[in-house]
Amino acid sequence: MKPAPFAYERARSLDHAIELIAGAEDARLLAGGQSLIATLNMRLSRPQLLVDINRVPDLDRITLNTSQIEIGALVRYAEAERSAEIATHAPLIAKALPFIGHPAIRNRGTIGGSIAFGDPAAELPACFVALDGEAVIAGPSGTRVVKADAFYKGLFESALTPRDVLTAIRIPAATSETRTAFAELARRHGDYAMVGLAATARAAGKALSDVRIVFFGVGTTPVRAHSAEAALATGDIEAAVKTIAADLEPPDDVQATGAVKRQLAGVLLRRVARQLMGEDA
Numbered sequence: 001m002k003p004a005p006f007a008y009e010r011a012r013s014l015d016h017a018i019e020l021i022a023g024a025e026d027a028r029l030l031a032g033g034q035s036l037i038a039t040l041n042m043r044l045s046r047p048q049l050l051v052d053i054n055r056v057p058d059l060d061r062i063t064l065n066t067s068q069i070e071i072g073a074l075v076r077y078a079e080a081e082r083s084a085e086i087a088t089h090a091p092l093i094a095k096a097l098p099f100i101g102h103p104a105i106r107n108r109g110t111i112g113g114s115i116a117f118g119d120p121a122a123e124l125p126a127c128f129v130a131l132d133g134e135a136v137i138a139g140p141s142g143t144r145v146v147k148a149d150a151f152y153k154g155l156f157e158s159a160l161t162p163r164d165v166l167t168a169i170r171i172p173a174a175t176s177e178t179r180t181a182f183a184e185l186a187r188r189h190g191d192y193a194m195v196g197l198a199a200t201a202r203a204a205g206k207a208l209s210d211v212r213i214v215f216f217g218v219g220t221t222p223v224r225a226h227s228a229e230a231a232l233a234t235g236d237i238e239a240a241v242k243t244i245a246a247d248l249e250p251p252d253d254v255q256a257t258g259a260v261k262r263q264l265a266g267v268l269l270r271r272v273a274r275q276l277m278g279e280d281a
């Protein structure tokens with residue numbers, strides 16, 4: 001199928017992008033196009049205007065300050081995979097990136113596009129929540145910062161309004177105490193996961209604190225497993241696995257039934273917990 005007709009504008013600056021989307025009834029930002037173009041081609045969305053942000057300056061930077069790493073919305077997955085700053089200071093993101101699609105998709109797809117689109121089966125939104133990150137959002141009334149825990153509201157719904165541009169995400173920079181772990185189960189490498197899990201913790205030997213366990217592919221948004229987090233902080237992996245039923249109610253989908261997903265979630269949680277505790281998965 002071909003997309004419904006639409007107008008196209010290339011934004012020269014962030015202000016220009018905000019002005020263009022404010023002036024149209026139904027506009028969409030075009031970043032890497034790896035989700036948007038597919039939805040247009042399938043006529044799942046029919047915006048009147050596409051605002052191309054690919055040439056907006058300064059959105060493709062990775063910046064490190066004392067306690068945070070800021071990743072610009074237009075940083076492409078492939079660039080992030082090659083980044084020494086991300087490998088060192090945001091290792092969870094470095095672990096997750098190779099699981100996203102295939103190299104052709106990672107050459108175009110952007111970090112901001114993934115966070116903004118918020119596919120509940122996508123890797124980076126779960127990492128963003130597990131890392132307790134922040135979204136930097138520019139809109140007609142200025143810039144605001146939204147914590148990851150408050151960012152995702154429902155299926156493909158987030159704190160972003162149709163008038164906003166996500167300009168960057170900020171992640172607390174990893175320290176010597178930071179442990180991160182990532183695992184997913186997909187039918188084939190590069191497919192969206194049936195179930196996946198991103199986790200972070202502060203570690204002293206095997207003792208964990210500030211545990212954040214976030215599943216993806218199990219609900220309408222990334223899902224934090226609060227009971228499992230509390231159980232893992234006591235060091236009891238099997239107790240954490242037993243709480244999965246309390247934390248997750250995965251619906252059936254084309255990939256698997258909810259019951260299978262819950263079972264797989266337990267398998268992943270065991271692997272990830274061992275990684276967090278410094279044991280082999």
Ligand SMILES: Cc1cc2nc3c(=O)[nH]c(=O)nc-3n(C[C@H](O)[C@H](O)[C@H](O)COP(=O)(O)OP(=O)(O)OC[C@H]3O[C@@H](n4cnc5c(N)ncnc54)[C@H](O)[C@@H]3O)c2cc1C
Nearest residue numbers: 029031032033034035036101109110112113114116122166
């Ligand atoms: C075959 C295939 C396999 C894939 N497999 C995976 C996978 O395994 N895991 C995975 O996570 N993804 C996968 N993807 C999707 C891919 O990761 C997309 O790149 C990503 O979802 C969107 O990023 P993008 O830069 O391409 O955004 P676009 O497609 O350009 O935009 C997506 C949406 O986000 C909005 N948007 C984009 N940037 C911003 C911004 N800065 N501020 C506000 N709104 C914005 C757009 O308006 C649009 O609504 C796959 C895609 C394909 C085609």
